[in-house]
Amino acid sequence: MQVSYNPHEYEPKWRQKWLDSKIYKTDDVSDKPKFYCLDFFPYPSGSGLSVGHCRNYIPTDVIARYYRMRGYNVLHPMGWDAFGFPAENYAIQMGVHPAETTRKNAATYRRQLQLIGASYDWDREINSTHPDYYKWTQWFFLLLYKRGLAYRKKSEQWWCDRCESVLANEQVINGCCWRHENTPVTKKPLEQWFFKITAYAERLLNDLDELDWPEPIKIMQRNWIGRSTGAQVTFMAKNGVPIEVFTTRPDTLFGATFMVLAPEHPLVPELTTADRRAEVEAYIQKARTESEIDRMSTEKEKTGVFTGAYAINPVNDEKIPIWIADYVLMGYGTGAIMCVPYGDQRDYEFAQKYGIEIRKIIEPENPDAVVEGQAYTGDGTMVNCSEEYNGLPNREFYEKICDWLEAEGRGKRTVNYKMRDWLISRQRYWGAPIPVVLCESCGEQPVPEDQLPVLLPEDVDFTPAGDGKSPLARVESFVNTTCPQCGGHATRETDTMDGFACSSWYFLRFPNPRLDTAPFDRETVEYWLPVDLYVGGAEHAVMHLLYARFWTKVMQDAGLVSFGEPFAALRNQGMLLAEDGGKMSKSKNNVITPDEVAEEYSVDVLRMYLMFLAPFDYEVSWSEASIAGVDRFARRVWRLFDEHWDQFSTQPIPIDFDRLSAEDKAVMRKAHQTIEKVTFDIERMQFNTAIAALMELVNVLTPYKDRHGITDVYRESCRILIHLMAPFAPYMAEEIWHHIGGAYSIHQQAWLGHNPDWAKENTITLVVQVNGKKRDDLTVPADVTKDQALELATSSEKIQKYTTGKRIIKSIYVPRRLVNLVVK
């Protein structure tokens, strides 16, 4: 019987059946080994999924399907990280409520993910904007609050004049607003909520070592955390004010010939002398207005002004001038530095420009190491210090001077981090309200747990007022409340939480998505977590991945979970570029959607093509030409079965391997080698070579069928093929399985194991080299011994051409590979 290949008919049919019969439903707990396969929590944007997004969801789906067939209990869920600015901005422009946009966009994403055959357990779908979810996001806020890890502080916050609104850090791109490319942002002081992630800096850094994550991501996190060791040293100003500085090089203290404070340093007004005041204030004013990019530019020549004040260098009681300069940042260390022009390039340039003394304090072993016009940062012997220290190696002196500082109470060893606390306040509407009220008499009060969620009011005018406040501040019914402590009048915090708060715990929700008494059930979470495979783009290297690790550690400390790391293994998929090598973007009108590809070819072809085109972590361009090749492959597979459907079996066909003809053996061997190869490749996520292996098998079966028709070996090989294809081409596998009489569903069949005896080659090609150059190859039995191999090699005519009249001084035999004869 001939059945025409018609994916447009069978793909929707199976899609519906899989949904209706819930074959991807996950058991809560079971005796099976578990596998938690998770995608990054997506924001459902208005434009829907492109084929680029599919490079994230299809590989994880293949993995999930594979582990299910391997007998694992697989948790493969999906949900929506749907709070955030885009929905709110869209609401402002179009007047559509963000809740409406979110609903619509999530529905589009769900439809498209179902289209591409993603095998999520849809009963576990979650949405961060539902009160059932953000109630627990607020609950975690309170947990952090109770543990002293959430605090409010006045801080300088990014502000865009054209938006008339504050911006999140991630919305500041190169010092300008993300929506107004040429509008530099400025800073505005505002009361803000912070999470004290810095308290976990050390653990966040150290625990990276145990993670199976891409090395570049770990490096980015290490850089972000930015640990440096050194000393905090107190310099006394002449008027008796202590100035704390942080230095990584206390061994250069004797070379400190001036100090620099950040222009924003609080001691500046106090230190500045009357005659310098006008100039200092002008400089501060200039630094304020200067954009961050200008100020941070390494290209820029250093500038600064003298405050008129002096401080005492604690190691030698020398009087050194205090300057202010914008190359010193208030946000790092203490906002003040000691300057050693001899040992620091920045200080060197500054000292040169302003004529400050450059004093040599470390003599390198090789005098040429000191380059004219540059600071010397290397090691050497101390000079120009005190008698006691001169002549010491600087490393040794480092320890000595730290001991001395600590003994004298003039400083101490310290560790400093570049990472700052996580600012979570957003003066925006579309986020989870921060569950805190401000009482006139009791002050700041957390909302009691039993009053959660603090509901986000629906009927709100979300146009920004330009006053730096959330639109919620204008909703009186929301703002006015009673104090949980005294019952008196109180006002609610009107800021909402950063969207990254929602994604910092969502992976704990999937094991028990509908639980209404707690964010998660301990036992279930301990069964499923940590996530076995986490896949998403590299762009979240520091933000989300660091925040989620932080929250997990807080929960561990609170005794809520036993583990300290949420994601055991992380992989980043490569970006998919447009055919011209540029980014796919709506503005360039070059976005290809899965819908279009499914329409023109099929979902299975899209899936296999994306897996085949390059290793999954490579950046690669879409190619219209190559997808046709995968379409051909799919049709070839279909033709292996077509017109012979009733001759196949879904049960293993008994094969008496030893009695097979050589050709039949070769086919059977290829089939079992393919099982081995595809299994190996899926596990190491080398999907492109797995597909290539399937193609090779088809390339063997097609001509075999033409010569021998439907033999047992052929039927068995095709049965193997269809199993191996199931994770990659789930629709076609299901349809073929159905036509050959398989019971629903192939996706609930067990993965096949290969028979190593059958997979093993019985003859091998032995390469024979003379002096490392290939001169012959011999077909020999696989179990050939070294002596036999050497005998065969040396007796080969082609080889003798190169060996006669010469002496074999060495013969190398690599079992099952080659013989190399070294002659002279």
Added chain:
RNA sequence: GCACGAGUGGCGGAAUUGGCAGACGCGCUAGACUUAGGAUCUAGUACCGCAAGGUGUGGGGGUUCGAGUCCCCCCUCGUGCACCA
């Protein structure tokens, strides 16, 4: 500037980790079947050479019987960090 990555046919990429370089696919060439072909099938396809043979994994050195793979130097591209004291 600093720190990682990566350079393999006309193209995307293989090479199970030091052992036949170019699997698989695209493209291309020739042929078959066709009214037709953007269908299908067959053969070929790294480069030079009629051939024997030689040369080839960005360039140059090195280790080794043997290097795409390991080591050193250089070039190009990509990514991240970028006055962090």
